[in-house]
Amino acid sequence: MRRTPSPIDLRALQAFVAVCENGSMTGAARQLGVSQSAISQSIAALERDQNLTLFDRESRPPRPNAAGRALLELAGPLIEHAQMVGNRIGDASRTGKMPVRLGCVDSFAATVGPELIRAVSNSERQISMWSGLTPGLGKQLHDRELDIAICTQTTLNDARIVEVPLFSEAFVVVVARSHLQGRHELDWRTLAAELPLIRYTARSVIGQQIERFALHLGISSPRRYEFDATDPLLSLVAARAGFAISTPLCLWQARHYLDEIAVMPLPPGRLGRRDFFLLHRQGEWDPFVQDIVALTRSVLEKSIQPSLARALPGLPDDALG
Known part of the structure; x- marks a missing residue:
C-alpha cells in the first residue's frame, strides 16, 4: 500500500527548482548560497517524503522525469505564494x-x-x-x-x-x-x-x-x-x-x-x-x-x-x- 506523501517542504522545493534551472547540484548550490551537500540532502528528503523519484539519474546532467516535470510546473506558483504570504505578514507586522x-x-x-x-x-x-x-x-x-x-x-x-x-x-x-x-x-x-x-x-x-x-x-x-x-x-x-x-x-x-x-x-x-x-x-x-x-x-x-x-x-x- 502506497503511503500518503508528506506536505512539501518549501526549502526542498526551492532546491529542486534550482537544480532543474541550473542543470546541476553545484549550480543550484551556488544560486542559493548553500553547500552542494545541502542541496543533495534536500532533494533526497523531497523524494523520500513524496515517495517518488524526481530525476532520471542515468542522464548527464540529471533531468527531471515525468513526476519531476509535473512538480516543476507546479512549483513556481507555490514558491511565489509562499513569498507573498511572507511579505504580507511583514506588512501586517509593521502596520498592525x-x-x-x-x-x-x-x-x-x-x-x-x-x-x-x-x-x-x-x-x-x-x-x-x-x-x-x-x-x-x-x-x-x-x-x-x-x-x-x-x-x-x-x-x-x-x-x-x-x-x-x-x-x-x-x-x-x-x-x-x-x-x-x-x-x-x-x-x-x-x-x-x-x-x-x-x-x-x-x-x-x-x-x-x-x-x-x-x-x-x-x-x-x-x-x-x-x-x-x-x-x-x-x-x-x-x-x-x-x-x-x-x-x-x-x-x-x-x-x-x-x-x-x-x-x-x-x-x-x-x-x-x-x-x-x-x-x-x-x-x-x-x-x-x-x-x-x-x-x-x-x-x-x-x-x-x-x-x-x-x-x-x-x-x-x-x-x-
Whole structure:
C-alpha cells in the first residue's frame, strides 16, 4: 500500500527548482548560497517524503522525469505564494493590520479611486490598489493575488466568490459640440448615418458590450478607429472624426474633453447599461467591503453625478446610479 506523501517542504522545493534551472547540484548550490551537500540532502528528503523519484539519474546532467516535470510546473506558483504570504505578514507586522489588495477597472480607479484612497488613508486600514481589465482582475482574485476586485462583468465560476452589485451606468452617444451647432432635433439615428462609429477595442469588456448594443440598435459602421482608452477616443470625437458610444464614468475619467463634447441618450434596456460589481471571497473582508460600497455610492451621488450634470446637460437623469 502506497503511503500518503508528506506536505512539501518549501526549502526542498526551492532546491529542486534550482537544480532543474541550473542543470546541476553545484549550480543550484551556488544560486542559493548553500553547500552542494545541502542541496543533495534536500532533494533526497523531497523524494523520500513524496515517495517518488524526481530525476532520471542515468542522464548527464540529471533531468527531471515525468513526476519531476509535473512538480516543476507546479512549483513556481507555490514558491511565489509562499513569498507573498511572507511579505504580507511583514506588512501586517509593521502596520498592525493586514493590507487590503484592491483591483479596479481603469474607469473606476481613475474616478472613484482617489476618493477611496483618501478616505482609507484617514483610517487604520492599509490599502494597495491596482487597475486593469475585468478578465485579468477576475483571474487575480481567483489566484489570491487580490483580496477585492471591482469589475464590470462577472464570469468566475467559483461558489466561494461573493458578487456585490455596486451601481450601473447607461451607454450614451458622444459627439463634438461643434457638430451640433445650428442644428435642432438631431437624434442618434441621424448621427449614426452621418458619422463613423469610433470604438473601444474588442479585447475590452466595454468594447464588446458596446458592439452588442450597437448591433442591437442597427448601427452599422466600418471598423476604422479603435482605442483601449477613452482619452484618444474623445480626441477624435472632439475633432469631428466620428461619434462614439461611452459611459458617464468613462467621460468623467477623461473630463478635460467635456467642454468639447455633447451627449445624447440611447434607448433604455439591459443591453444599454454597464453594471459594476464588487467581488470578494466569502467570509473575508466583509466589514471593509461594506465600507467600500457605502463610500462608492456616496462619491457617485455627492460628487461625480452633480459635476457631470453641470458639464453635460444632455445626460439622462438615470445615466449613473
